[in-house]
Amino acid sequence: MSKQAAPLPVVDLNADAPCCPPLAQRRVPAETAAVLAPAFKALGDPVRLQLMSMIASAEQGEVCVCDLTPAFDLTGPTISHHLKTLREAGLVDAERRGTWVYYRARPGILRQLASLLTVDPA
Amino acid sequence: MSKQAAPLPVVDLNADAPCCPPLAQRRVPAETAAVLAPAFKALGDPVRLQLMSMIASAEQGEVCVCDLTPAFDLTGPTISHHLKTLREAGLVDAERRGTWVYYRARPGILRQLASLLTVDPA
DNA sequence: CGGCTGTCTCGACGTCTGTCGAAGTAGAGA
DNA sequence: TCTCTACTTCGACAGACGTCGAGACAGCCG
Numbered sequence A, B: 001m002s003k004q005a006a007p008l009p010v011v012d013l014n015a016d017a018p019c020c021p022p023l024a025q026r027r028v029p030a031e032t033a034a035v036l037a038p039a040f041k042a043l044g045d046p047v048r049l050q051l052m053s054m055i056a057s058a059e060q061g062e063v064c065v066c067d068l069t070p071a072f073d074l075t076g077p078t079i080s081h082h083l084k085t086l087r088e089a090g091l092v093d094a095e096r097r098g099t100w101v102y103y104r105a106r107p108g109i110l111r112q113l114a115s116l117l118t119v120d121p122a
Numbered sequence C: 001c002g003g004c005t006g007t008c009t010c011g012a013c014g015t016c017t018g019t020c021g022a023a024g025t026a027g028a029g030a
Numbered sequence D: 001t002c003t004c005t006a007c008t009t010c011g012a013c014a015g016a017c018g019t020c021g022a023g024a025c026a027g028c029c030g
Helices: A030-043 A046-056 A065-071 A076-088 A107-117 B030-043 B046-056 B065-071 B076-088 B107-117
Strands: A092-097 A100-105 B092-097 B100-105
Touching (some): A030 A046, A030 A076, A030 B030, A046 A065, A046 A076, A046 A100, A046 B030, A065 A076, A076 A092, A107 B107, B030 B046, B030 B076, B030 B107, B046 B076, B065 B076, B065 B100, B076 B092
Antiparallel strands (some): A092 A100
């Protein structure tokens, strides 16, 4: 950290309201791009995109890893790695309850990404 | 290619209407994920996210590469490489007119990505 | 306590990516 | 035609990424 204060929470990934106007409406500043690009990057893998969808569309709002893993032809560690990527991108949350670990989506950041990509109906 | 026909254009990136229900509404099938993930991946770099925004928000609907390049501390070849990535992801189109090359956004795919990320206001 | 199961971490591997400089191509103009 | 500018392609390199097997850790249940 070279900045001593970093006073501005440039983009708040937890906010429920869109952080910024649509990408097609105003130039995205470098700081915003630096914060949001990793989220897109995390969705930029087919496996993670499916994982994200399975988590976000879960009936109870959460899914057990044990239900996620068998849906792919990949080993447990690999799925775990992808879930970690989604976690670090702020797209999902994990919680351990007893033997199992449950993942749930963070709707706030999804909304922000969606609004960023919004295009005028023109 | 093991399939002999591949008859279904599973996802039409040029369509203006959303190709598929929101990611949080129904599990994204593997084929859809395979088609859309590259687009998210292309947006998963801060430079490309800014380039995309500069192109999509252009006043005349298009931008000259010569206006794009000086906005970054990167060499021409590097910007050219990122633009190629955006092109190959189907996010932008390029057209040469005389000396200059102009890029414009493809709103269709942007709309599809946005609708995929849409979350119920719940 | 000891063993079992579910999940994550670690280390390794081949591949892909972002970046550059050098060289190639396309068009404008003298 | 010759040269200049704008942009792309090529070749190279360091670093990041996706995947796996082996092992570590956490919680359950005898």
